[in-house]
Amino acid sequence: MMGPAHSLSGAAAWLGVGAAAAAAGHAMPWPVILVGALICAGAALAPDLDHKAATISRAFGPVSRGLCEIVDKLSYAAYKGTRKQGDPRRSGGHRTLTHTWLWAVLIGAGSSAVAILGGRWGVLAILFVHMVLAIEGLLWRAARGSSSDILVWLLAATSAWILAGVLDKPGNGSNWLFTEQHQYLWLGLPVVLGALVHDIGDALTVSGCPILWPIPLGRKRWYPIGPPKVMRFRAGSWVELKVLMPAFILLGGVGCAAALNVI
Numbered sequence: 001m002m003g004p005a006h007s008l009s010g011a012a013a014w015l016g017v018g019a020a021a022a023a024a025g026h027a028m029p030w031p032v033i034l035v036g037a038l039i040c041a042g043a044a045l046a047p048d049l050d051h052k053a054a055t056i057s058r059a060f061g062p063v064s065r066g067l068c069e070i071v072d073k074l075s076y077a078a079y080k081g082t083r084k085q086g087d088p089r090r091s092g093g094h095r096t097l098t099h100t101w102l103w104a105v106l107i108g109a110g111s112s113a114v115a116i117l118g119g120r121w122g123v124l125a126i127l128f129v130h131m132v133l134a135i136e137g138l139l140w141r142a143a144r145g146s147s148s149d150i151l152v153w154l155l156a157a158t159s160a161w162i163l164a165g166v167l168d169k170p171g172n173g174s175n176w177l178f179t180e181q182h183q184y185l186w187l188g189l190p191v192v193l194g195a196l197v198h199d200i201g202d203a204l205t206v207s208g209c210p211i212l213w214p215i216p217l218g219r220k221r222w223y224p225i226g227p228p229k230v231m232r233f234r235a236g237s238w239v240e241l242k243v244l245m246p247a248f249i250l251l252g253g254v255g256c257a258a259a260l261n262v263i
Contacts, residue, residue, distance in 0.1 A: 076092055107195060
């Protein structure tokens with residue numbers, strides 16, 4: 001899928017989690033609903049860091065472009081080093097290592113560690129990175145073009161500072177789901193969810209997605225998981241733009257209302 005659909009699906013997924021948490025008696029404070037949805041929307045773009053034309057690879061200028069090259073080479077090396085006889089030969093690392101459940105879990109755990117060990121500055125770093133990506137994904141028409149990069153960074157930095165301050169206030173969710181000694185541990189959850197939602201979205205497209213790596217399936221370790229080919233679509237097709245994106249918006253709205261106990 002394309003960036004906007006990935007971001008919308010990420011936000012909708014977290015709002016769905018909020019609805020489920022409310023039904024289970026662990027309702028999220030409204031700042032957790034908001035921050036989690038934005039982080040998940042941003043994290044849903046992150047697996048494409050292995051592709052130089054992806055939104056995340058352009059979002060932070062030379063820093064993200066350089067990181068993209070490193071991740072692409074690392075992903076390709078992982079593919080070559082672990083492929084089985086049935087896995088095809090390929091020349092790049094796109095849709096390999098960063099599109100797996102293991103990568104999602106590691107990135108989420110790393111985010112939680114940064115939030116806990118880095119204190120306020122760690123939380124601000126996580127928020128800033130994901131705010132940039134969320135803006136790029138959800139407001140893609142306004143954020144297009146290199147001339148808008150600085151404005152996006154400023155908006156993301158301001159939003160991160162404000163949201164971090166809101167979360168710090170008692171009762172606003174810094175320790176949601178965990179104890180007072182584990183403040184912001186939950187920040188890794190929307191990161192994991194966003195990455196997995198991205199992978200599921202890509203699995204619906206023609207190429208499929210090797211979500212289960214390194215678990216082998218038959219003669220392949222990088223098996224492209226997906227529905228029957230007749231149910232798949234091409235990225236950017238009318239199915240994505242006219243069906244899935246409106247559905248994500250609708251589901252997100254319903255999930256938000258349920259998470260806030262409006263319905």
